[in-house]
Amino acid sequence: MKIIQHNALLDELTSHTDQNSPLQENLKILRPRDSVGSLSIYDKYTDDDYKEFRLLSTTIEKGAAFGFEEFPGSFLGPLKKDVLLTQDVYELLTDFYRNVYDKNFVTLSCIHNSSEDSIPVFPKVNQFSRLKIGTEIFGSLLSPQHAKSAKILAHFILDDDTTDRFPGQIQYFFEHTIYLPEGPRTFYLAFVKWYKQAENRKIRFYFKVDDDVDSCNIELWSDKFFEMKRDCIIPIHNILCRFVSGSFKVGQRNPKTYMSIIPINRKFHI
Numbered sequence: 001m002k003i004i005q006h007n008a009l010l011d012e013l014t015s016h017t018d019q020n021s022p023l024q025e026n027l028k029i030l031r032p033r034d035s036v037g038s039l040s041i042y043d044k045y046t047d048d049d050y051k052e053f054r055l056l057s058t059t060i061e062k063g064a065a066f067g068f069e070e071f072p073g074s075f076l077g078p079l080k081k082d083v084l085l086t087q088d089v090y091e092l093l094t095d096f097y098r099n100v101y102d103k104n105f106v107t108l109s110c111i112h113n114s115s116e117d118s119i120p121v122f123p124k125v126n127q128f129s130r131l132k133i134g135t136e137i138f139g140s141l142l143s144p145q146h147a148k149s150a151k152i153l154a155h156f157i158l159d160d161d162t163t164d165r166f167p168g169q170i171q172y173f174f175e176h177t178i179y180l181p182e183g184p185r186t187f188y189l190a191f192v193k194w195y196k197q198a199e200n201r202k203i204r205f206y207f208k209v210d211d212d213v214d215s216c217n218i219e220l221w222s223d224k225f226f227e228m229k230r231d232c233i234i235p236i237h238n239i240l241c242r243f244v245s246g247s248f249k250v251g252q253r254n255p256k257t258y259m260s261i262i263p264i265n266r267k268f269h270i
Helices: 002-014 021-030 037-044 047-058 087-101 108-113 144-149
Strands: 073-084 105-107 119-121 124-133 136-138 151-157 163-180 183-194 219-221 233-235 239-250 256-264
Touching: 073 163, 087 105, 087 119, 087 163, 087 183, 087 233, 105 108, 108 119, 119 163, 124 144, 136 144, 136 239, 163 239
Parallel strands: 105 119
Antiparallel strands: 073 124, 124 136, 124 163, 151 163, 151 239, 163 183, 183 233, 219 256, 239 256
């Protein structure tokens, strides 16, 4: 946000250079220089590109990111092409499309017994082990050497229409194409296992200051996973950030160990 504010101020200043020759001379030092090394990757995208991508992960109550929007990044290998999804994940993917489009998507095994307006979901995908956005890389369990960067936070809308963020572990990234009446559409998705919550908010926000939840930068969660459901498949736009984890014991007589979660801010800030 500071970068955007500074750019807006510079735009205002430069709009008056014709009437102020000293200002025109001084602004020459602000001419952009070509980035070198790893920083040059940012030159491909504008502030608006990053802002739009960032907003998709923080304003899900205003509009879901369906996964076919362009994003300022790319998938990285190792790559597995034309992988057949396991039956349980295949059914979750079909449910994902039903939820996104509110149409009758079906697996191939059910296509002969479905209505004429049914849309088949094919079980083949291209799997990727990593996602790169700018200079930041999100890993997955598909590549064990990058498993440490596979832990992420994402926002969800709850049953009472409030939002909350949940920690999860990315199993793999994948791209999948469906064939709609208006044409093919490719989605960029992540298959994630989500961690269970602690027993209550008191334990989750154990480190809060003066009952202020917003002051709690470290949360405590269970290290066990929820059962697989449709929410295990999310568009990559819904990823909020990575986190690092540790362990922390609560209690004295019968201490219980929880997973501590510390968010890692994204390397680009909008």
